[in-house]
Amino acid sequence: MNERTGLVTFKGNPITLVGNQVKVSDQAPNFQALQNDLSIATLDSFKGVRIISAVPSLDTGVCDAQTHRFNEEATKAHGFTVITISVDLPFAQKRWCGAAGLDNVITLSDHRDLSFGYAYGVVMKELRLLARSVFVIDAQDKITYVEYVPEGTTHPNYDAAIAAAKALL
Template sequence: MIERTGVVTFKGNPITLVGNEVKVGDQAPNFQVLANDLSPVTLDRFQGVRILSAVPSLDTGVCDAQTRRFNEEAAKANGITVITVSVDLPFAQKRWCGAAGLDNVITLSDHRDLSFGHAYGVVMKELRLLARSVFVLDASGNVRYVEYVSEGTNHPNYDVAIQAAKALL
């Protein structure tokens, strides 16, 4: 498996990312993760314009804010599917969604085998968490926007990601 250094830090510490780097123009890699009911889910289950939002853990402030912001934008923009992926257990994701009252974001768990993380090159080797990142896919499954957030405790560039997705509608 490919390892990349010098791409991101977490709390100021250098982190090794495991997996292939995804670039604009690539065909979006498929993956298999778990839904909140433990059923397997793959990327091809979702059609149309998609925002894939990877977060380290929904139970942290920035991840919570990131998921809420994309939820708000999905509610305003008909035709965009927002998928948040973390290594949180499906039970924790379900609890978080219920407590947060969010219904426009799909949360999926990559805890079992890091399929998404490896496919998108966002596994933080030292922490076994996903690096904060955003991928926008068009209806044909082409990657149209990528952001690997350089410091894991920072927010992504919401406006640019959302504009990239809206431009595909």
Template structure:
């Protein structure tokens, strides 16, 4: 079990940590229109999934903007950002930020994604910053659990993994 910190204080992650080669677990989150979204909804596509604590923070804002910029160059890769922000807040934030290439999804209802991917922070009810690349056959090909939640992920490694996935 890896250790993750939030503002340099250790936090407890709920669920099992995943690794490359694992079958991607299913999850049920909410789109900005409150409709349910599952992993199966994007079956057959490569997915780059970034979990973030909240789009209303500086690092998360920068991360979603960076992946939004990169998403237009990734072809058949679906880029999803999942947080526990309410769908209404995500929709407002995306409109204000001009986010068009990333789908923001909310895990606020029951932490389905957070628990399935081992990123739900027990003490804060937020998601730990992490990135997963899932290929078109639902195998995880890349995982990064960022050890300090307030730090940026390795964008280049995630983007290269998404380009390499089939």
């Protein structure tokens, strides 16, 4: 398994990312993750333009804000699907969504196998969490936008990701 250093930090500490780094124009790797009802979802479970927002944990301030921001965009009916993925347990994700009143963002849990994390190169080896990152995937499963956020406690470039998704519609 590929290990990469020097790309991201978390609270200022260097982090090792494990998995295959993806790039714009790559075919989006398939993955398996758990939905809130414990059923399995894959990339193919969702069609059309997708924003995949990876976060370390929904129960942190930046992750909460990131998920809320992408939910706001999803409610504007732009025509793309927003998927938030973390290693939080599906039960915790369901509870968090209910408490936050979010119903337009799909949450997936990668806690079981880290399938998404390894496929997209976002597993933080030292923490067994997903590194903050955003991927935009077109209807033909090509990656059109990638952001590996350099510091795990900062926000991604929301405007750039949303513009990349809108450009595909």
